[in-house]
Amino acid sequence: MKKIISILIMTLVILALLAGLWQWLQPLRFLNRVSLYNHVFPGRERLPFGESPRTAYNFSIDSLDAAFASHRIHGANSKDGGTLRVVTIGDSSSWGTLLRPGETLCGQLDGRTLSNGKTIDCFNLAYPTLSLAKDYLLLNRAMDYDPDLILWPMTLESFPKDKQTDNALLRGNREEYLRLFPDADIPAADDPMDHSLWGQRRQAADWLRLQLYGVMWAGTGIDQDYPEDYLAPQVDLEPDNTYHDVEGALSDSDLSWDILEAGIERAGDVPVLILNEPMLISNGENSEIRYNYYYPREAYDSWHESLLSRADEAGWNLMDVWNVLEISDFTNSAIHYNAEAASLLADRVFEWLDGRE
């Protein structure tokens, strides 16, 4: 029995030492920057995201360090004069819900050669959450990789103030975002256990899981769940003219123009091409009131006008392609388009780039 008690004491001492060391060293800060991707496995084409890891070999991870370390951009060679490094940020339509990595807007731009002989090297840094704050956070990270152009697809649903900070990625990287945008209202995590071994066990396990799924990513090239069947977006809509609980249009003070401006300012000399994302324009019931599930016409038109005039005033590069796609081009949502539509958009962006270069 003495032996058992001494082993129990020894175990407790080792655990206490481990917990203390963890608290002091905070090893996740270093660990999250270490990755088997780009070394043992090819880097991921998109940032990790997913809700069904078993079939997608991918899952949502809060740590931006770990997410970027697993991305192809982290292992990209330094730029040479022969390439134009384009970084795409944005939401799920740019990330490419239901699309293979090569079928996304970025995937279809990648590898094209401009008339000046430069080859486009496009990196998809979009993340499937509608929030300009999240886009700004990613844009800030993207700047570390020396891009030549930032392609920023967006839609009205990313603008409302109440949408900005209510997402896991922003909450998980609160301090980093507050450095960019000190006035942001992100609830503080005040759990003293947050930096302990126990409090960070999930993050540590996520890091390990991300590395393990590298085998399946490398072997299959699959990074999301592709269901055989899904529901098409609604075309018969409710006779509802409210948007985010407001009848009619949202006022400018309800929209995060400040984040968009801050993002463009953060890009500095790197040109930003804003892409007003295509959306489904319904022809069904109540389509005279609403464009689609997301937007009443009044709210969208008001925001659209504001975007055009602000772009004009500030001299932003804006590609206004909100209405270029047919209903049949959309897959499971009013903003998720198929590979053919992504190709059409890639052609438009390519033309713009070619003209500019």
Place this chain on the structure above:
Amino acid sequence: MQLPDIFLLAGLLILIQLIPWSPIRRGAMIICSCVFLFVFQPVLPVREMDFFFPFLTLALVCCVYASFSIRDPLQDRRSLTETALIVLTVLMTAATRFISYDGIITASRPPQFHKVVLSLAAAVLIYIFMNLAVRKGCQWPKRILVILIIAALVILKTPSLSLAFSRIIRGFTGQAADMALSSDLRWFGFSYIAFRLLSILIDSLKGRKADLGIGDFLVYVCFPSALSAGPIDRWDRFTKEYTCDPKNSLAEDLYSGAGQIALGLFHKFILADGLAKMALSAQNSGQFIHQGWAWAALLAYALQIFFDFCGYSEIAVGLGMLFGLHLPKNFDHPYLKPDLTKFWSSWHMTLTQWIRSYVFNPLTRALRGNKSRPLPQWLIILITQLTTMLLIGLWHGVSINFVIWGLWHGIGLFIHQLYSRQTGAWLRTKSKSFVRVYTIVSTAFTIFYVSLGWIWFVIPDFSSALGFFGRLFG
């Protein structure tokens, strides 16, 4: 068995072991074995079956006991007391329906009480009737039990039969038959319980009898830690150890048991569960676009299934030690064995020993016994190896992929036996270093052959399995 189950069971076994008075300790162990049958049984889509499957296990155990024991369970006072304890445990478990709308011990709310009482009454009547018949020297109750157990195994392991049975039971429970699935009938631990019961019935048909109480017998068949992944212990070895005073001190057993459990937890919940994320599966077998990573996934599966199975077995053995029992180990570094015969002597050892005792040896004796028209030796080896491995394959499930997996190993064992007869003497003339290199190469080849065999095991569809072979070599 999930982590909370393991820790709960470990705590309970230690507490029971600490009970100083042996009859109380035995009684507690009987209750624990009964209750954990209900605790481990997962919830099923077919109403009330998550109660009646464990109930049927207990009924079967009692009937088999009646056919095997020297003691007359209706005369022996201890057996009567222990039978009453089993009945009381079932009633108490069923009575939890009055405390909660969800299951407390069972996965869902137990059936209405009158149904349980009626089922118990029927089971007790059958038990008494079988006991009386056996005491009069009749063999038919044993034969009926053998047939029933094999039939249940075949139904549970054959998807089409399982589906048909699910439809029938759904008819009785008032559920839609067209919603039935072949996975509806998951009888927890029955694969292992059936083999334990079959070995006893076969021994009994050969005339063997045992002098043990029904409680000891129940604990042997339903020892909680050995329900999910074995081992399949021999009844005589188990009951001898269980009924005698412990060999080691409590501290020694606690120490070695905890170590064994820790090792098992590491193998199962760290290594196997980690490898599962990258291992070959039926779902991902058609998705590989790179040959090298397909090989990596296959090897990951080979390791995953080993660590998963071995981990559970180690946990079972460790939990047994906490109670002073030394269950046989099931794995002995199988991937480090230089040939397929040694691999099968160290992989799921208790199952292969069972098959050897009750199938391979009797079949070999029967084939050799025909003196008038003796079969050639190679043919005897072929028939016995194929039959044995086919049975092991079918034990995992009655489907074409398990048949092929069994045949794959049966043919492998046959070829190895013929080959080793030719090379055994030759190898003895070689130098030590040559033998060492030869052993390394043959170990690698064994891993290669076994790993390729797992393709049949993991991919149920024949053409998908062939497609994966094509991807590996194409």
